[in-house]
Amino acid sequence: xxxxxxxxxxxxxxxxxxxHCRQQFGGNGLCxxxxxxxxxxxxxxxxxxxxxxxxxxxxxADNLYPEILKVAAHDIGIYDAPIAVYQACSLDAYQKDTKQxxxxxxxxxxxxxxxxxxxGRAIIQHPCVPIAQLxxxxxxxxxxxxxxxxxxxxxxxxxxxxxxxxxQGLQQAGQIVEAIVNSMAAQAVKKGHIATIPARAAxxxxxxxxxxxxxxxxxxAALGAARSFIKEFRNTASHxxxxxxxxxxxxxxxxxxxYEAIETSTKLQKVFSAMGYTxxxxxxx
Amino acid sequence: MNTTKKTAxxxxxxxxxxxxPANPRMFFRPExxxxxxxxxxxxxxxxxxxxxxxxxxxxxxxGERRWRCAKKLNLKQMPALVQEKPTPLENLLLMFNIHAxxxxxxxxxxxxxxxxxxxxxxxxxxxxxxxxxxSELTGLTRGQIRRCKYLLDLPRKYVKVLEQExxxxxxxxxxxxxxxxxxxxxxxxxxxxxxxxxxxxxxxxDALIYKFRAGTIGNxxxxxxxxxxxxxxxxxxxxxxxxxxxxKDILDPNKKTGIEEVYAxxxxxxxxxxxxSLTIDSIFEYLEIAGEHEEAINPDLRNKLVExxxxxxxxxxx
Numbered sequence: 001x002x003x004x005x006x007x008x009x010x011x012x013x014x015x016x017x018x019x020h021c022r023q024q025f026g027g028n029g030l031c032x033x034x035x036x037x038x039x040x041x042x043x044x045x046x047x048x049x050x051x052x053x054x055x056x057x058x059x060x061a062d063n064l065y066p067e068i069l070k071v072a073a074h075d076i077g078i079y080d081a082p083i084a085v086y087q088a089c090s091l092d093a094y095q096k097d098t099k100q101x102x103x104x105x106x107x108x109x110x111x112x113x114x115x116x117x118x119x120g121r122a123i124i125q126h127p128c129v130p131i132a133q134l135x136x137x138x139x140x141x142x143x144x145x146x147x148x149x150x151x152x153x154x155x156x157x158x159x160x161x162x163x164x165x166x167x168q169g170l171q172q173a174g175q176i177v178e179a180i181v182n183s184m185a186a187q188a189v190k191k192g193h194i195a196t197i198p199a200r201a202a203x204x205x206x207x208x209x210x211x212x213x214x215x216x217x218x219x220x221a222a223l224g225a226a227r228s229f230i231k232e233f234r235n236t237a238s239h240x241x242x243x244x245x246x247x248x249x250x251x252x253x254x255x256x257x258x259y260e261a262i263e264t265s266t267k268l269q270k271v272f273s274a275m276g277y278t279x280x281x282x283x284x285x
Numbered sequence: 286m287n288t289t290k291k292t293a294x295x296x297x298x299x300x301x302x303x304x305x306p307a308n309p310r311m312f313f314r315p316e317x318x319x320x321x322x323x324x325x326x327x328x329x330x331x332x333x334x335x336x337x338x339x340x341x342x343x344x345x346x347x348g349e350r351r352w353r354c355a356k357k358l359n360l361k362q363m364p365a366l367v368q369e370k371p372t373p374l375e376n377l378l379l380m381f382n383i384h385a386x387x388x389x390x391x392x393x394x395x396x397x398x399x400x401x402x403x404x405x406x407x408x409x410x411x412x413x414x415x416x417x418x419x420s421e422l423t424g425l426t427r428g429q430i431r432r433c434k435y436l437l438d439l440p441r442k443y444v445k446v447l448e449q450e451x452x453x454x455x456x457x458x459x460x461x462x463x464x465x466x467x468x469x470x471x472x473x474x475x476x477x478x479x480x481x482x483x484x485x486x487x488x489x490x491d492a493l494i495y496k497f498r499a500g501t502i503g504n505x506x507x508x509x510x511x512x513x514x515x516x517x518x519x520x521x522x523x524x525x526x527x528x529x530x531x532x533k534d535i536l537d538p539n540k541k542t543g544i545e546e547v548y549a550x551x552x553x554x555x556x557x558x559x560x561x562s563l564t565i566d567s568i569f570e571y572l573e574i575a576g577e578h579e580e581a582i583n584p585d586l587r588n589k590l591v592e593x594x595x596x597x598x599x600x601x602x603x
Contacts, residue, residue: 005304010452038359040359041360042359043356063319066322067320067323067326068357071358
């Protein structure tokens with residue numbers, strides 16, 4: 001019988017969480033107390049497959065952030081399919097975490113929370129994204145800490161988009177890099193370091209023009225990084241994934257791309273200071 | 286019980302293993318499981334679980350927590366000692382002995398299983414086991430068995446309250462098994478000594494639970510003072526009317542009267558007097574012996590006795 005290792009109270013939490021997830025994600029591929037894959041050291045209380053390319057796993061437990069979810073988070077992060085993880089608990093257990101310490105830990109690690117109250121009402125308190133896609137906010141803030149305020153704001157906006165649409169989020173991050181390159185080119189033209197660039201020139205061509213300029217030769221590493229970023233990630237978002245494996249790969253690639261965009265922007269920003277350029281970005285999302 | 290049954294060590298899939306319906310253990314605290322899970326994750330299942338084969342299934346005798354962790358960790362196999370199928374009484378006693386020797390089950394778990402042990406023993410031996418036999422069979426001390434009996438006699442609704450508490454993490458528990466055992470023990474004393482103070486036991490229980498939750502009763506050990514209040518008629522010569530009134534105040538849910546304050550204000554002095562009186566009796570006894578043996582009073586003791594005499598004269602105005 002399902003959930004028979006739970007006490008009656010937790011059994012009710014499990015049953016209500018299951019009913020709620022059926023509504024939210026559909027009952028496709030529903031498995032109860034079975035492993036997702038032998039490569040993952042976690043047997044969720046139940047999991048389902050909302051689409052052929054995604055899995056949602058739910059762990060029912062009243063101790064917030066149980067050890068098993070820490071184990072699971074690692075295995076899932078490297079698994080070949082995007083898996084979103086929720087912890088379902090009683091509303092009482094959720095409210096007892098008065099300082100939200102555990103709740104925040106779960107959220108930061110990309111785990112969503114479903115609560116079930118005494119009357120059996122289930123609510124998603126915190127939604128989540130597949131772990132392979134996760135860019136936690138504290139990590140984002142750390143990555144962008146050396147950027148200008150305007151760039152920080154732009155990356156935060158891109159991150160917000162990324163959380164609901166990884167492709168668009170990465171595209172926005174890429175637009176920030178392009179804007180910085182364009183600004184650098186405009187400054188280089190203004191200072192007579194390079195010749196005027198045609199209005200609709202491709203970013204790759206602009207980077208090439210900057211790369212060839214002798215006065216920028218000390219900054220070729222940064223320009224090279226920008227070029228490889230454009231080449232590598234520009235089209236990542238455009239190709240829809242056909243399988244779960246490809247979807248997970250795409251997520252990881254988008255996540256890596258997002259971090260790469262920040263790193264590239266940081267490097268390019270340093271060029272501005274070194275060359276005495278003024279950074280003016282115009283981003284139209 | 287046959288102790289020469291064959292066992293074999295095997296690697297079994299956790300999915301082949303099933304809970305033992307006779308397992309008295311009902312409460313698995315999440316924090317304990319978490320610690321074990323972390324250990325199994327790092328080092329694997331180091332100690333094989335015990336099972337017996339029943340058709341193509343394996344039934345747990347010992348190691349339910351390890352089995353739960355292995356399942357949760359999605360392990361493909363785990364080591365298990367496969368024993369021969371025991372008789373129902375052997376099955377239950379095996380688990381009792383394994384757990385009573387190695388780790389303490391919750392009293393409620395034991396309490397709920399004792400009637401099964403008694404019944405199975407009865408069907409094998411034609412009579413109930415006495416307390417000593419029950420202790421030998423289960424590996425429990427007689428004191429533990431008596432404590433279990435308090436829980437066994439609890440009305441269903443209070444067992445339910447206790448079960449709910451036992452499922453909570455230890456830090457969140459308010460009412461423990463010890464609470465119910467101490468409360469029941471004191472209520473039994475009241476019933477025996479001052480029956481007129483408890484018109485309805487459940488109302489008394491509800492009042493005590495309410496006052497404990499509200500902090501009016503601050504400690505489980507206060508129930509021992511409640512017993513002392515009930516026995517004060519015979520122990521320190523308290524007036525029955527006074528004792529009854531004190532008990533009624535404590536057992537009245539509408540009065541914010543705790544056990545400690547009633548005991549301290551109305552009975553503690555009498556008990557202290559009794560204690561001093563008993564101590565004096567023992568001094569008398571010693572002095573009588575000392576009269577016959579000179580060496581019984583050394584200089585240090587002599588000084589203390591002289592000091593005692595001086596203080597007594599001062600306090601009594603002699």
